[in-house]
Amino acid sequence: MIVPQDQFVAARHRDWDELEQLLTRAVAMDKQDGFVISRIGSRYRSVCNDLAHAESAGYTPDLMAFLHSLAGRTHNLLYGAQPIRFMSALRFVLVEFPVALRKNWKLFALACALFLVPYAVGLVGAMTSREFAESVLPLPSIEQLEQAYAEGFSRGRETGQDTAMTGFYVFNNVGIAFRCFATGVIFGLGSIFFLVYNGLTIGAVTGWIMNAGHGANIWTFMCGHGPFEIIAIFISGGAGLQMGHALVATDGLTRFGSVRRYTRDITAQVAGAAVMLFIAAGIEGFWSPSSVPDQVKWIVGGVNLVIVVGFLAFAGRGAAKA
């Protein structure tokens, strides 16, 4: 039996008013007391009922819009975002991240090659010809970098400067890694560009500085944070390539539907890379330029490399099967 709209509204609007009042108070659900929560729950169910009834009765569009809006807002309050649990975030980075990376190992390897081959070209090119280096980077920037590494770090730096440089590394390097990933949405082309471009320029700078006779300084500087920083950039580039590849190899899905198959893996890789880059920025700001003897820096660099490679290769192997 279809109730006329006016009767329906007259009979039900008290509940809607009440729910509307509860919604306008809307603090997060976990801050409400139990009475209010159960009240919202029961009113939500009755509004869902009303909505189904109104839909079949063919009431006016304004009433339908009102009920849809009321039900929608209550739904979003009741089913608010899941709380972020520290343990699950930790698991995401410590377990899901290395597992997702190993699943994507082919494109990760491709990302490594896309950086390392231009790096070698830049390095060799800059060591053999100054013109090559000057064509890759403007001369003033190279000379500025050369001066920075000319002195070495045997005397250390002021702590204020360390903080400034850490800030700069976070801002710049993590930004590079994020961009390296995000631009993969252009069918992977952006990731390819940023990997090749950074490989070539960093290679050219290294080559130039080695040519100038400060090779030991720059390598000693880089060995501590390099394992974290460079590998993190490969990882985010690899995640960008995975996104680009999914856009092309759709297996009959829509392009973005195809990408969404890998959303969780991609997110794990980028989040893991971000954590690695924060660690790298701390090392690069405070440890790498410190006055610690070179031998110690090299040992620590080697240990870091073992930690990173070991973590990425073995972490989460047991959990992956679960």
Add this chain to the structure above:
Amino acid sequence: MGKPRLAQPLDTTTEVETPEHVRFRYHVAGPGRRVFAYAIDLGIRALILLAFVIVAYVGGFAVDSIDASTGLVLIVWFALEWFYYVFWEALWSGRTPGKRALALRVLSDTGHPLRLGQSFLRNLLRAVDFWPMFHPSPIAAPALELPTYGVGIVSMSRDGRFRRLGDLVAGTMVVVEARAFVERALVIHPPPSARELASLPHRLPLSGDELDAVEVFLRREHKLPPARAHELAEMIAPTFGARIGIGSIQDPVRFLKVLYARARGIPAAPEHPQHHTPPPGPYGQHHQPVPFGSAGWRPPAPQGHWGPR
């Protein structure tokens, strides 16, 4: 049967089905609202950064360590650039201060709440959506370049749910959560006479959608110039007329009004003894409105506008 029926209405709404098997519709947010929300968030980010710059450098001068201040400001800037949206969307389940001000919410495109990973991903992809960058002046520092969101707007205009690339990759959408209001019942003026109503069959061959369209038209009819209202009504009135065997319609607007009154069961105006009944004839031939004055016409009891507006 001519054209295939659209499975979904051609509108900026999207339907989701909840775990309770209730379906409801959301209005997806278009670029207009989202630009305003973005502008508010941009302003807030600028103010936070400015506050940090002032505090950090005043403090830095006091302890004579400007370098540390620069480091701090860069870290804050980085956090505002990449994590401002993630922070708020996680805290307020899909809303930032700007989105809240414009009653927007980010949801998973299944209608479920936004997850942290999705928020992280959709906001990373801003780095592509906000291309190309606009440089207000050629000498300005790179810090002063402004995002145009050209890529995002192209992506939104290609998608039925106005999703930018970040939304498409993360599987999210932005919906409007504005409150809707039940309006006062539509008043047909002058009210339909018994005669007018009797000229239409009891059961009208109209679908619910068609009736809704008529109502939407009648609600804005008084805002339209009469000629335009006539023109619009004329586009549909003959179609409805043909279904119930009315060939010529003189006044399509009036026809739709009576049609609506008939379909919604609005009662005929009470017959006034002094009043002569309108002349007989085919539908819609009274050019003069029936002179029911305020004495003879009683508006239906108001039923809308509950709750605070």
